[in-house]
Amino acid sequence: MADELDLLRRANPVPPEDPRFHDRPLDHHAERRLNRLLHGARPRSSRRRRGWAWSAATAVAVGVVACALVLSGPAPTPAVAAPRPLVVEAGSAPVPLDRLARRLAAADGSLRLRQGTHVQSWSLGMGPGSRPPVTLPEERIVRWRADGSHTELVVATDPRHPGRPVITDSGDGSPRTVDDGQVLSRHTYPPSWSDAPPMARPPHDARGLRAYLEEIGTRGQDLDTPALLDAVAGLLGHWTLGSRESVALVRVLADVPGLRPVGEVTDRLGRAGQAYVYEDAAHASRTMLVLDPATGAVLGLEETVTEDDATYGVEAGDVMSYRAWMR
Template sequence: MDDYQAVRELLPAPPLSPEVERAGRERLAAAFARERVRRSRRTARWSALGLGMAGAAAAAAIVFAQSVPTGAPATSGTVAQADGKRFLLVAAATVAAMPDEGTWWGSREVQGLQYRDPGGRYVLHESTSIETWIPADPEGLTWYRETPQGVRPATPRDEAAWRADGSPTSWTYDGAGEREGPGVVRAEPGEQRTWSTEDWDFRIVTAGKPLTKMGDLPGTPEGLKTLFGGDDRTTVDTAARLLVFAPVTSETRAAAYRLLASTPGVAAVGQVTDVLGRTGQAIEYESGEFALSGRVGATRTRLVIDPVTGKPLSLETRSAADGLLRLYTAIQDSRWADENPLKEKK
């Protein structure tokens, strides 16, 4: 069965919105060349004394892992996709039809994490709104706008426990609990910041091979799997991060969906509601890339996809034991444009 047959059987292709049709010619904004730099920035992501979510998101946006944790399953080859994952082929066919145009890749995201208060009585939800504009020009600067949204109880039940605790507006951590790094967490929203940086070098480095152009990225599942290297867990991690964070070509994006559909370890979840309340189709897998796993036990990562546009909606990591949401990136908008609003309004 080819992808378009799957589309006809499962989801008649709807008209694309003008926003979707602006999706464009892409340069892969990429990661730091050394594993040491990648790990240090990922650790800093959630530190109370770190650089904030946007800078850490840039560092962790897309890295082709060259090693996986001990005990990760090692398999080779691909298998036919299970019927439950056929919606990934629908998404692949949808995004493959998008034209490639534009000089800036813009995205608006909400990044967040949840953790228990120092006394372990209730769960707190910390979030930051981030706008990013990545230039197609490899010599250009990447622009960010970061708006910390503060910390609040995660659910009504947690709010009741928070009130019983005296409704505190700050919490002090010593680095030994679920929240990484010592420091004081405050409830009030933080100050908005807008800045540009050169710390993205617009390359992907994997297995010692630098890729300086988007066109260097394979446009087939087999090509991506070979490029990523490693076992199935590495393949799934990298393909999901590419879809969520990187401005790649429509051809490469479609190939990443097909690769996820054929890789063992990826389970279809069906229709779900993401962290922002949006309905989508989801897959789940055991990630080897999240630093949180060592602090809160085993986790499962969920990729939620809009079945109409083929765009990813969110990447959410939950505790495997109780399903508690730990870490997420929710994409509110992603598109190509000819102007960068942050550059004009710094």
């Protein structure tokens, strides 16, 4: 038995940093959908039920964190507002994903795949019948070492307002402020490995990467568009893609139903990108994917609501979450 336990510890099948194994409360988006399931009208199709169930489960697993604009200086109850969605530049030419994939393949980029991630994230957290609490904008850097161990640094920061206080959640549901750049957590994890996505090394061909994303999202079943975009976020939570993997991902995305090019945007870190939008009428949401036109790298994912919801105090156009990835 001792030998088997030792093998199990070394394999580390449930790493603490893997978001799929976190025990966290539902975020606002999952709570809205769960509330509709429990108290609203019965969905008209099994596909819609699967979408709701997937969204709630994903929200629990991924636990996306937070952002709001800080409108005033330090105060016992800081003034906040939901960030506005990214705006497509008027007159800019949309670039179809298949054309972008051909351009990137011809460019023969030199960026290398790297395990680990560097991401800034924002989102709103809320519950029915109360004013939405605002959780912190944060920056997370995960770096892996040659021996299989890795470090994770999480810092409170909002790049749009450098040096100003950052709003965070005190843990009991009441917001508070912390200094910009304050370290929220710093961990070093022991060596671990897994041959299952997203821990496994991602392939650099479109067919292999599609199967890899399916394994992340639905354990081998076909992915719909929202689930695939969420699987992409899961991949980028563990890996910084190289040129070949980025080209493969763009080719996968080119075959995704409903993901349409809309033109150029400047993201929240000041980077120029091409935007692609998916409208999910069943869940009153809009997801924007932002790609670097020169490398194909995913710069960001933004989700906004498309209908007012008085129960949760949100209006059409409010940004529910935004993630910005960096190298």
